[in-house]
Amino acid sequence: MPDIALMQNEKIISRRKPSILIQKTFVTGVAFIGLSIIFFIIGLVYRSYNFQFSFISTYTGINFGLFDSLPLIPIVLDIIALIELLHAELSVYFRDYIITNYRIIDQHGILSKDANIILANRISDISIDRTFADRILGLGRIVLRMEEVNKPEIRLIGIRDVESFQNDILKLISKDNKS
Numbered sequence: 530m531p532d533i534a535l536m537q538n539e540k541i542i543s544r545r546k547p548s549i550l551i552q553k554t555f556v557t558g559v560a561f562i563g564l565s566i567i568f569f570i571i572g573l574v575y576r577s578y579n580f581q582f583s584f585i586s587t588y589t590g591i592n593f594g595l596f597d598s599l600p601l602i603p604i605v606l607d608i609i610a611l612i613e614l615l616h617a618e619l620s621v622y623f624r625d626y627i628i629t630n631y632r633i634i635d636q637h638g639i640l641s642k643d644a645n646i647i648l649a650n651r652i653s654d655i656s657i658d659r660t661f662a663d664r665i666l667g668l669g670r671i672v673l674r675m676e677e678v679n680k681p682e683i684r685l686i687g688i689r690d691v692e693s694f695q696n697d698i699l700k701l702i703s704k705d706n707k708s
Contacts, residue, residue, distance in 0.1 A: 533627065533634055533636060533644065535629065536631060538630075539629045539630060539631050539632075540629060540630050541627060541628070541629050542628045542629060542630060542697055542701065543627070543628040543694065543697045544625055544626070544627050544628075545625070545626045545688055545689070545694060546621055546622070546624060546625060546626070547621055547624055547626070547685075547686055547687030547688060548621070548666070548668050548687040548688070548689055549617050549618060549621045549687075550666050550668065550687070551663070551666070551668055551686055551687035552617040552620060552621060552687070554613045554614070554616045554617040554620070555613070555614060555617035555618075557613045558609075558610045558611070558612075558613030558614035558617060559610070559614075561606045561607070561609050561610035561613060562606070562607065562610045564606050565602075565603040565606035565607050565610065566603075568602040568603045568606065569603040572600055572602070572603070619639060620637075620639075621687075623637060623638060623639050624636070624637040625637070626685050626688065626694075628694075628697050628698060628701060630701065630704075631648065631649060632646055632647060632648050632649060633646075633647045633649065633652075633673065633698060633701070634646050634647075635647075635683065635685060645683055647673060647675070647683060649701045649702050649704075651675050651676055651677070651680075652673055652674070652675065652676070652698075652702055653674050653675060653676040654672075654673075654674040655671060655672070655673055655674070655695060655698055655699065655702070656671070656672045656674075657669050657670070657671060657672075657691050657692070657695055658670045658671075658672055658684075659691070667689060667690075668687055668688060668689060668691065669688055669691030669692075670684050670685060670686040670687070670688065670691070671684070671685040671688060671691060671694060671695055671698070672684050673685070673698075
């Protein structure tokens with residue numbers, strides 16, 4: 530991803546990408562792979578059985594076996610899983626959390642680039658939010674609150690080694706407050 534336009538005398542202090550493990554589409558893709566494995570095993574076990582949907586055939590005249598379609602189900606689930614995993618990977622690849630010596634930038638987007646820019650002197654509070662799953666995966670999210678009351682808080686999610694990233698932001702804020 531190309532660098533953002535830096536101001537005069539501005540340097541990048543830290544650049545991070547969120548973890549793919551925290552993405553909902555990644556979890557969905559893994560779940561579809563699990564379902565695919567289950568249907569593949571069911572297809573191997575029940576290959577010789579031929580259950581019929583007779584109630585459908587009485588209304589439509591079409592008669593098909595339930596387990597005749599089992600080889601197709603894992604293929605469809607794998608295609609869906611591949612799409613979900615690709616979406617998760619692309620959304621992580623095209624997202625950057627950047628700390629410069631003046632501001633914090635959350636830049637994201639594939640075709641169009643969006644950026645949330647937070648000036649260091651506008652931050653009133655910074656905190657770490659970690660769920661149980663985040664702690665197991667070694668991840669966390671940083672919540673930045675602005676001085677203005679009507680400004681929403683900004684969440685930087687899926688950050689590995691969240692404490693060091695928070696320390697980088699705190700150094701930036703304390704340096705900005707001294708000057």
